[in-house]
Amino acid sequence: MPHFVRMRILTLLLGLVISLGYSNGYHFLMVLNSPGRSHFNVGQALAKGLVNAGHEITVVSVFPQKKAIPGYHDINVPNIIAAMKGDIAALWDSINKPLTQKLIDHYQMGFRLTRGLFVDPNFQDLMKSNRTYDAIICETFYNDAQYGLAEHFNAPLIGLSTGGGLTFITDMVGSPAPASFVPHIMLPFNDHMSLYERFVNVAFLAFERLLLDYYYLPGQEKLYKEFFPNNKHSFYEMRRNASLVLINQHVSLSFPRPYSPNMIEVGGMHIDGKLSPLPxxxxxxxxxxxxxxxxxxxxxxxxxxxxxxxxxxxxxxxxxxxxxxxxxxxxxxxxxxxxxxxxxxxxxxxxxxxxxxxxxxxxxxxxxxxxxxxxxxxxxxxxxxxxxxxxxxxxxxxxxxxxxxxxxxxxxxxxxxxxxxxxxxxxxxxxxxxxxxxxxxDQQQTPLENAIYWVEHVTRHQGAAYLKSAAQGLNWWQYHNVDVFLIILGIFITLIMLPFAILRLMKMCFVVKVKKEKKIKQN
Known part of the structure; x- marks a missing residue:
């Protein structure tokens, strides 16, 4: 038997052994906190895909299955609907508000949404249970305090973004978003921005950063401390410890942009390609x-x-x-x-x-x-x-x-x-x-297959710490080297001002000397 044939057989056997070793089903907890049906459809597609791959999943949402699915367990949290009723009714009116107010409204909605889930009796029963999970999958929808579930159940955290790469989502894995060609997803810009558009983009991102650090995140931190009093990690340590973020986007659907290794595009995973006859x-x-x-x-x-x-x-x-x-x-x-x-x-x-x-x-x-x-x-x-x-x-x-x-x-x-x-x-x-x-x-595998692979990958590697960028541990000013630039600016100013200071000192000394000599002559 030729050598390359033997090597091919050995490779196939090794792959079979590895796949068998990984075939033990995992049990996942998925929290879909948005009351929107479209958001749920994305999460449900992943949930069903994981069940079909031989895993078990518990799904927290406002859309329980009408027909039971083996391996798919529902926890209905209707309190979210009550908490969000006013926000949904006001959506049409939001078009008349300035963009800055829209962002504030989103954060305020997030506070109500997060608390609404936490106080739901069915969710409280889940929190008090002794269940164990292999990974926690959280929809990233203005709900950072909920990521504390990962430590609560001692499992890796996986984020699921049903929208785009908002700053508070990219923060989770330190994913880069250069403001020069990555517009904020609430702005009507593309990746070829004019000088004016880049200025607006930078200004709005700066506004968002201030609002995040001094309003939204402190508010979520209070909720985290209230509902996870026994967690050892601080709120900020917890939210920057995500193992993976799946983002409902794809380069062919939007603009090319950089991502960290543990931020994976799975846009369109809810589309299975199967069609049903129309009514x-x-x-x-x-x-x-x-x-x-x-x-x-x-x-x-x-x-x-x-x-x-x-x-x-x-x-x-x-x-x-x-x-x-x-x-x-x-x-x-x-x-x-x-x-x-x-x-x-x-x-x-x-x-x-x-x-x-x-x-x-x-x-x-x-x-x-x-x-x-x-x-x-x-x-x-x-x-x-x-x-x-x-x-x-x-x-x-x-x-x-x-x-x-x-x-x-x-x-x-x-x-x-x-x-x-x-x-x-x-x-x-x-x-x-x-x-x-x-x-x-024209993708190597379907978006759903890609999502399932990465969820399984970080789970079997206990969080896949090797994927985590050092950027996850940096503050925004460290990430952008603001402190370094301030030091450079200080040195630059010192070097410029030092000659003037020396000349001024020399002038003062000369004046003092002249006055002293004049006084001596007068005496």
């Missing part, structure tokens, strides 16, 4: 659309029924003048003055609709999950961003050439209709997004 009414409505169709949804949290009547009328006027059929996720059964080319429903199977060949474009709020699904299915977008990373995502859509961003606050029927007509008539938008779809799908 008969929807299928017939789409098939009857001679000129194609438009799909319009503002996601799971923004309810179209809560729109002001004047805004609804502008939207209806725009749709009324279109040749295309329109599907609109509208949460009321009755919509006055509804045109014949419009189909409304409080729920649509979004991925199945986007996959339909008659659907030409997607009108969206620009959330990460919606833009990912539009790219996956090769459909261009018209964005009406309202809050958070939606402006960032739509800025990328415009730069890449697969979308048009409109100002929802000043939305008029003519502008809305013109954008739709432009995107369905200009083939370049569709060509671009189909190219992006091809690049996104």
């Amino acid at each position: 008969e009414k929807i299928e017939r409505f789409l098939n009857d659309s001679e000129h194609g169709a438009i799909y319009f949804s503002m996601g799971s949290n923004l309810k179209s029924k809560d729109l002001p009547p004047s805004k609804v009328e502008e939207i209806l006027t725009a749709f009324r003048g279109l040749k295309q059929h329109v599907l609109w996720k509208f949460e009321l059964d009755n919509l006055p003055n509804k045109p014949e080319n419009l189909f409304i429903s409080d729920w649509f199977p979004q991925t199945d609709i986007l996959a339909h060949p008659k659907v030409l474009a997607f009108v969206t709020h620009g959330g990460m999950l919606s833009t990912t699904e539009s790219i996956y299915h090769g459909k261009p977008v018209i964005g009406l961003p309202i809050f958070s990373d939606q402006f960032f995502n739509m800025a990328h859509a415009e730069q890449a050439g697969y979308g048009i961003m409109l100002d929802f606050k000043n939305l008029k029927a003519n502008d809305f209709r013109a954008a739709i007509e432009r995107i369905v008539s200009d083939a370049n938008y569709t060509d671009v997004v189909r190219g992006m779809s091809f690049r996104y799908r």
Whole structure:
């Protein structure tokens, strides 16, 4: 037998032995603290993927499974809904607030969200239990105090970011984010910023840093001390001890940017590629659309029924003048003055609709999950961003050439209709997004497989400390060498000022000498 064949057989046998050694199922605790269905869908995809990989998982959320899944255990925490009710109702109004106030509102929401979970009776029972877990997976959604669960259960901490790389998330693993080409995800900038945009980006990041260090993190620290009084690690030690952060992003979906080794892109892991037949009414409505169709949804949290009547009328006027059929996720059964080319429903199977060949474009709020699904299915977008990373995502859509961003606050029927007509008539938008779809799908393994691998990897290596960057232990001023630059500045100023000081001293001595000599002469 040739040597290379023997080596190949030995390698395969060794791989089999290793895989068998790693096949013992782990038990994970996953905490999905967001009340948004779209956020939950990302976490649920990972949870089910881990169960299918032979593991067991306990999921804390507000969306328990309707049908029991072996190995998947629910802990329902309805108190989160009560804690967040006011925040969800105010989402439409947030568009009228300045960006600085939006950030403050997010942090205040985080305080209510974190406390709401901690005081939930079902969560309290979990905290008091003697259960053991091999790793804790926490959604990173303005809830840093909850990361104390890792020490509480003596297990590695894994973060799951259902959005982008906000500063308080990248802080967990010390991931770099150069302000020169990485815009804050709440800003409508791309990675090719003008001087003015870079100035705004740096200024907003500085504002966020101050707000984090002197408002948000101290508030989360109080919650941490209140609900984890027996934890030995301080709040700041705990939050910088994450073993891994999975981020719902991918370079083909956004801008290229650097990440630390334990920050892994798994964008789109909730898309399994499986399609279901559309409900008969929807299928017939789409098939009857001679000129194609438009799909319009503002996601799971923004309810179209809560729109002001004047805004609804502008939207209806725009749709009324279109040749295309329109599907609109509208949460009321009755919509006055509804045109014949419009189909409304409080729920649509979004991925199945986007996959339909008659659907030409997607009108969206620009959330990460919606833009990912539009790219996956090769459909261009018209964005009406309202809050958070939606402006960032739509800025990328415009730069890449697969979308048009409109100002929802000043939305008029003519502008809305013109954008739709432009995107369905200009083939370049569709060509671009189909190219992006091809690049996104061209991965060595699926995003879900990648996520499962890394969760298993850090678990079997007891936290995989070798992946952790030294940046995780640095304060922001140390990370950016602010203290070093201050020393250099001090030395520079000293070297410049020293000659002047010496000259001034010499002048003073000369004056004193002259005065003394003059006095001697007078005597």
